[in-house]
Amino acid sequence: MDAIFSYLVSSTIGLPWLGSLVLVILARANEKTQHWIAFLFSLLSTICAISLISFNGPAAVIFPGGGVFGDISLMADGLGIMLSVIATGIGCISILFSTAYMKGEKQLSRYYSLMLFFIGAMVGLVLSSNLFYTFVFWEITAVCSYALISFYNDDPKAVRGGMKAFIITQLGGVGLLVGSLILYGTLHTLHIPTIMLKLTNIPPGVLSLAGFGFLIAAVAKSAQVPLHTWLPDAMEAPTPISALIHAATMVNAGVYLLARFYPAFYTVPGWKDAIIMIGAITAILSAIMAATAYDLKRVLAYSTISQLAYMVYAVGVGDIFASQFHLLSHALFKALLFLAAGAVIHSIGTRDMRLMGGLGRKMPFVRSMFIIGALGLAGIPFFNGFWSKDAILAAGFSHGPMWAYLIMLITTGITAYYTTRCVWMVFLGEPRTEIHPHPVSPVMKASLFILSIGTLTSWGMGGRLAEFFEHSLPFHHFHPLSIAERFAEVFTFPMTYGTLLVIATGMVVYLYIKRVRGVVHDFRGIIQFAENGLGFDALNAVVSQVTIYTAEALRYTQTGVLNWNIFGMLLGMIAMLGLIEMGGL
Amino acid sequence: MTLTFPDLVLIAVMALFGIGLYALLTIRNLIRIIVALQVLVKGVILLIILAGYLTNQIGMAQSMALTVIVADTIVAVLGMALAVQIMRKKKSLDTSDIAELKR
Known part of the structure; x- marks a missing residue:
């Protein structure tokens, strides 16, 4: 049993990485082979990840890594398994989609091997129970994200977007590293369950330093205010990458980190309040930005930021289950939306929503899929987004401050508004320009269909998921509810109807009160002013520019002449000798 | 002043290491650089053996x-x-x- 378990855990990480190597070797193989080898490996790792569920409980695999940082230990508990199923599953579907989307592209082996490398690293990140290796996997996902954003590396916008994403998420990496080192400095271990047990040994000041370090990590990785501007710029990536990395998996790593360490830090004064504040501000600001953007992918990116803010907020009010439940729903419906948007972009060749319109008649299948995703995003009953968003709002209503709850409630209205706007501008209404879409290939349709089934049904797993969490996460507290109980709770809770009313208002306002659109259009200037005025974009630009300039300046030390390098090494050795001589080491 | 055996070996080590390092710093021909690296490493190997000899751990030194x-x-x-x-x-x-x- 244990042996099978450890094989399964290691192959969930190992198979994608093996596939990534195979694809590097097969760089010159014909295109079709590369497509299907990538798909095969991702499918196998998905099967491994899904079969991990049957082991149902906290179990650990330890590879003796030795050294200062301890063994490489992998721990398959509820959080980890859920996220690895999402990472491998959505990864598999995105690769299936890519086989049609990337047809005829050059350098497919680079694309697929980075994608598989990312999937493996993401699974490692969520399964690792050693903070040091969590950090290592965290950084690998950042590198893959950078390389895939800049996949079209002859496009300067893509290169700049990739750089920006990499540098901003590095800030988060530093936060995680500092937090882990602080914990290591006091407890002399990086093993997460041990840290959880020994928490009382940490002085409160030190604990809060570590807590806020992790918070910075989560804010940068999950694109929350004020470090959110990298995500919209990351939309230069090929669309399946946006669906996989920038909607369904990597951006969730921050939320995962907060959820994982919630039992450790919730006593830290101000930690929960800071999270609630970040969540609420991010949710409403990015929802407003989504309501004014014209680039289809940017709208989806802003809505991703906004939905991530819901998850962050849920952690802040203490409902880890609601946050993770929404993470699952969001991964499904947002991947569906991105891939459907990808199908649209692929067939008409533009991302500007002003040039679309009336596409529904020409591609009815994609339209229905997009609408299913959009209804999930807006939170219409019986789609998965409704259940999870409602769970978050209910938790916020009973455990969080009222002002934050009101902001989140208003945000659901804006979400409904921009979702309706997006569907309307792309698929309904009259065509605004002459567009002749190419037919959408059956492979694309199949991957959209799988995700739409997920969006329609994933809420049914809520009860099982909560039980699984309660069973396998000893440091958290959950109240598992069966489907019937959840039904009863949701529909007897008066605020549910309030939420639905707000959502309906958002839709109606877009559809029937045309004047509002003009008002929102006027708003656009204010929002851009606010965005620049509040200094988010400027701040992020400064950070990334300073880094790039420093790197350019330091470049002069890299002469590329071997003799100079040897000279540098000699100087280094002399310095070391000097230090030893002075007793410094 | 008489030189003991370890002194002699140490002089040889310094000579080999010094020649190798000097060559690495000044020479630009790739083949010669590889040769210089070999000379430098030979000095290091000799030093390892000497260290083992002086600390009576010659078996360890040999394997290294x-x-x-x-x-x-x-x-x-x-x-x-x-x-x-x-x-x-x-x-x-x-x-x-x-x-x-x-x-």
Whole structure:
């Protein structure tokens, strides 16, 4: 049993990485082979990840890594398994989609091997129970994200977007590293369950330093205010990458980190309040930005930021289950939306929503899929987004401050508004320009269909998921509810109807009160002013520019002449000798 | 002043290491650089053996020296193979001609 378990855990990480190597070797193989080898490996790792569920409980695999940082230990508990199923599953579907989307592209082996490398690293990140290796996997996902954003590396916008994403998420990496080192400095271990047990040994000041370090990590990785501007710029990536990395998996790593360490830090004064504040501000600001953007992918990116803010907020009010439940729903419906948007972009060749319109008649299948995703995003009953968003709002209503709850409630209205706007501008209404879409290939349709089934049904797993969490996460507290109980709770809770009313208002306002659109259009200037005025974009630009300039300046030390390098090494050795001589080491 | 055996070996180590380092700092021909690296590493191996001899751990020192010799051989072989490839591609073995990071 244990042996099978450890094989399964290691192959969930190992198979994608093996596939990534195979694809590097097969760089010159014909295109079709590369497509299907990538798909095969991702499918196998998905099967491994899904079969991990049957082991149902906290179990650990330890590879003796030795050294200062301890063994490489992998721990398959509820959080980890859920996220690895999402990472491998959505990864598999995105690769299936890519086989049609990337047809005829050059350098497919680079694309697929980075994608598989990312999937493996993401699974490692969520399964690792050693903070040091969590950090290592965290950084690998950042590198893959950078390389895939800049996949079209002859496009300067893509290169700049990739750089920006990499540098901003590095800030988060530093936060995680500092937090882990602080914990290591006091407890002399990086093993997460041990840290959880020994928490009382940490002085409160030190604990809060570590807590806020992790918070910075989560804010940068999950694109929350004020470090959110990298995500919209990351939309230069090929669309399946946006669906996989920038909607369904990597951006969730921050939320995962907060959820994982919630039992450790919730006593830290101000930690929960800071999270609630970040969540609420991010949710409403990015929802407003989504309501004014014209680039289809940017709208989806802003809505991703906004939905991530819901998850962050849920952690802040203490409902880890609601946050993770929404993470699952969001991964499904947002991947569906991105891939459907990808199908649209692929067939008409533009991302500007002003040039679309009336596409529904020409591609009815994609339209229905997009609408299913959009209804999930807006939170219409019986789609998965409704259940999870409602769970978050209910938790916020009973455990969080009222002002934050009101902001989140208003945000659901804006979400409904921009979702309706997006569907309307792309698929309904009259065509605004002459567009002749190419037919959408059956492979694309199949991957959209799988995700739409997920969006329609994933809420049914809520009860099982909560039980699984309660069973396998000893440091958290959950109240598992069966489907019937959840039904009863949701529909007897008066605020549910309030939420639905707000959502309906958002839709109606877009559809029937045309004047509002003009008002929102006027708003656009204010929002851009606010965005620049509040200094988010400027701040992020400064950070990334300073880094790039420093790197350019330091470049002069890299002469590329071997003799100079040897000279540098000699100087280094002399310095070391000097230090030893002075007793410094 | 009489030189003991360890002193003599140490002088040899310094000579080999010094020659290797000097060559690495000044020479630009890739083949010669590989040879210089070999000379330098030979000095290091000798130093390992001397350290083992002085601390009465000669068995340990021998096994480490053997490891270094194997690693060193691989470095030499790979270096030579790269040099051959570079010569074919760039028609030059001068490190300042073949450096691509330079600007």
